[in-house]
Amino acid sequence: IDEHLLVLKPIKEVITQSEEKNTISNDFERCRKVVAKLAGYSVDNLTGDGSPVKEANHISFFIKGKGKDKFFCEVHPNNQYKVRAALNGQYPFKAIGQGSFE
Secondary structure (H helix, E strand, O other): OOOOOOOOOOHHHHHHHHHHHHHHHHHHHHHHHHHHHHHOOOHHHOEOOOOOEEOOOOEEEEEEOOOOOEEEEEEOOOOEEEEEEEHHHOOOOEEEEEEEOO
């Protein structure tokens, strides 16, 4: 027996979801570039799944670097960022930079 599920969504909702995905993907790439600059890495050495953690006033991305280096990049609505790092696995995370995206 074949079964099909048809889901209808308003076009505005579909467009909004698509725009949000593009914005999140763009924010993740901007974070990778900022972290690379602050940590002295090539962007190619930074990985992450690109899934944001939504906080009250910003979103954060978890990014892995070389060895045990780990980073959190916060993206604030006013085009600002803040980066925290646990270099070589040294916790807790400490702020290593903040500013405006270019």
